[in-house]
Structures are given as structure tokens and as C-alpha cells.
Amino acid sequence: MxxxxxxxxxxxxxxxxxxxxxxxxxxxxxxxxxxxxxxxxxxxxxxxxxxxxxxxxxxxxxxxxxxxxxxxxxxxxxxxxxxxxxxxxxxxxxxxxxxxxxxxxxxxxxxxxxxxxxxxxxxxxxxxxxxxxxxxxxxxRRKGLSVPGLEGKIHPHYGVYLPTRTDYVELLLSVTDVKGKKVFDVGTGTGVLSFLLLQRGASSVTATDCDERAVACARENAERLGLSKRFEVLQGDLFPPGKADLVVSNPPWLPEPPKNRVDRAVFDEDNRFLLGFLEGLAEHLNPGGEGLLILSDLAVLLGLRSAEWLDQELARCGLVVKWKKSTPARHSKAKDKSDPLHAARSREVTTLYGLVPAPEQKSS
Structure with missing residues (x-):
């Protein structure tokens, strides 16, 4: 040839x-x-x-x-x-x-x-x-995927993270105060988190993703679900321009180098995406706004990140945890004893953190 x-x-x-x-x-x-x-x-x-x-x-x-x-x-x-x-x-x-x-x-x-x-x-x-x-x-992509709490199906594209895990979706459903709010979705993937919030009353969502396939996927899903008038997706790293009332992100969970394009949804070398989100969150929140960070502790259980790391980084970035809600992992690998990482995955917990800027210290 x-x-x-x-x-x-x-x-x-x-x-x-x-x-x-x-x-x-x-x-x-x-x-x-x-x-x-x-x-x-x-x-x-x-x-x-x-x-x-x-x-x-x-x-x-x-x-x-x-x-x-x-x-x-x-x-x-x-x-x-x-x-x-x-x-x-x-x-x-x-x-x-x-x-x-x-x-x-x-x-x-x-x-x-x-x-x-x-x-x-x-x-x-x-x-x-x-x-x-x-x-x-x-x-x-042809048959679509049903997601708890979502009216209609998500149609994922090749190379875009498949939202088959329901734990992080169900955690987001516990957030009740979304009506009328302007939302940013950082690292949107299929757009599933955006669509859950829009269907529950958010006024608009501006989403971002670094991968052009994810951008195309989220845009197509918004059209399928009849949400495109209130949804915009941009290709780029981290935040869109401006400020929002809610800024949500489900970042890659493991601070390791991705070995291929598909890996980027799971692996975040040197915590670059997560650190960028934490460092830029406060300046992209409207007064009274809140960040919603969904994060698994698998990196801690595997020894890739210390148990204290997140608290230390939140303090460095001037953020505090206003509230949090956690759920044990229920995906298939958490129950598969033949999986080489079963010891860690069986103990995995996913947490939704409500983050706000730390109150300014008053001088005495």
C-alpha cells in the first residue's frame, strides 16, 4: 500500500x-x-x-x-x-x-x-x-443512555466520557436551589450536568470543554433535549468569560498523565485541571455564588494524592466548604473482586462539595 x-x-x-x-x-x-x-x-x-x-x-x-x-x-x-x-x-x-x-x-x-x-x-x-x-x-450514540433524573436520553460521542456512573449525577440532584440561576459547567463532556440543572430551572448554562468532540456532543445533546436556547458550549480550558451564580465541575479524578485522547476524561496530570478550577473559581462567582465540585477520593485511596491535599489547596485558593454530601461508589468495578484495584475501588467515596470564597478577615 x-x-x-x-x-x-x-x-x-x-x-x-x-x-x-x-x-x-x-x-x-x-x-x-x-x-x-x-x-x-x-x-x-x-x-x-x-x-x-x-x-x-x-x-x-x-x-x-x-x-x-x-x-x-x-x-x-x-x-x-x-x-x-x-x-x-x-x-x-x-x-x-x-x-x-x-x-x-x-x-x-x-x-x-x-x-x-x-x-x-x-x-x-x-x-x-x-x-x-x-x-x-x-x-x-444511536440508542442513547438514560440518566437518573434527566428527561430524555444522552447520546454520547466516541472519546467523550460515558456517564454510566450514577453516583455523581445523583449527588447533583440533591442541589435544590437552582431556579433562575446562571450556571457555568467547566469540563462539560456530554453536557449531562448542564442539562440536569437546566431541566430543574436554571436560567442558562455556559459550558466549556477542551475537546472538540465533547463540544460537538454537548451541543447535539442540547438540541435533542430542546435546551439549546438556554445552553451555550465553548471549546477551551476551564472557565468561560464572566461570572455565574453556580459553577459546576466534575473534573478528571486521577492526577496522572493521560496516555491517549480518551484518557483525558479520567487522568489530570499534576492536578492541572483541578488546581485551575480551584484557583479561578472565586473570581468567576457572582456575589453569593457557589461552586459545585464533584470529586472521588480514589486518588487518595491509591496513594496518588494525600488525604490533606484538597483542604490545603482550598485554603491556598481562598475557598471554604460551605457544605458537602457523599455517597459510596456503586459502579461495577467497586464490586468486582477480580479487579486488580478492588481494594481501593471497594472503598471509594464520591463527594459533592459546595464551595464559597472564604470570608475576609477583619483587622483588629
């Missing part, structure tokens, strides 16, 4: 050479070849290609035994990175119409257009693992 458009979520360089393979390739042989640095262009049957990926994954080493939650977390991330680096070398080609050139292949064109737009080359090459993820995301 002489020229092609290369698609990657992790900014990997395009393969300099593609080695065609077919259904005769075994998982052991595939592992040997990708470990030598080859990119294998699968040309056989789609279902067989999926089985090859699964068989290769089963042959990868499990995370090493850990003596602490932090060691378990580091080992799990290394294992996932190895899995990505290995399995992403099985690639497939799409034609000018985004037709997947494999036998028994599903129609992938719509999923590809949703993520990449119109084709820009006669051939597009992508890892099979990424394409399978895009197909799964397309199904969520």
Missing part, C-alpha cells in the same frame, strides 16, 4: 511499512512479529481478526503482584499500556467510502464519519482495536 491516511488516538506515527496477513496467522506468530516492531495489515475475515486480538490479549502477562494500592495501580497502567502497544499493531484498511475490506465485516462508515469526518484519502488505516471501540461508541 503506497499511501494512506493513518488514524490514531495516541498520536503514534504512521507505520512506515505494513505486512499483509490473513486468517492463517496464529496468535503466537502475531505476537512474535509485532514485538519485532511490525504492523500487520489484516486482510482476512473480520470475526477471525477479532478472535486473533482476543487470543493475543490472553497471552499478554498479567499485572505483577503488588504490595500496595499504588503499586497495583502502576502495574495495571503498565499492563494496559503494553496491551495497547501490542494489539494496536494489528491494523485494517478502509476504502474511500470507509468500507472495511474484510470478509463478514460490519458497516463501519457511519461510525468513522462521526469520528473523523469525510474521508481524505483513498485508503484509511487504523488499528482494529480502535475501530472496534468506535463501533461500540456508535451503538451508544
Amino acid at each position: 503506497n499511501s494512506f491516511s493513518w488514524r490514531s488516538e495516541s498520536d503514534e506515527s504512521a507505520p512506515s511499512r505494513l505486512s499483509p496477513v490473513d486468517d492463517r496467522l496464529t496468535a503466537d506468530a502475531a505476537l512474535r512479529r509485532v514485538r519485532r516492531g511490525e504492523h500487520l495489515l489484516y486482510t482476512g475475515d473480520f470475526q477471525n481478526a477479532k478472535q486473533l486480538l482476543a487470543a493475543m490479549g490472553r497471552r499478554l502477562p498479567a499485572p505483577t503482584a503488588a504490595r500496595s494500592p499504588l503499586e497495583a495501580f502502576r502495574a495495571e497502567r503498565r499492563a494496559r499500556q503494553l496491551e495497547h502497544e501490542t494489539l494496536s499493531r494489528i491494523v485494517v484498511a478502509l476504502d474511500r467510502s470507509y468500507r472495511l475490506e474484510l470478509r463478514r465485516a460490519p458497516d463501519v462508515a457511519e461510525a468513522c464519519r462521526w469520528v473523523w469526518g469525510e474521508p481524505d484519502a483513498d485508503k484509511t488505516v487504523v488499528s482494529l482495536k480502535t475501530l472496534i471501540g468506535m463501533l461500540g461508541a456508535a451503538e451508544w
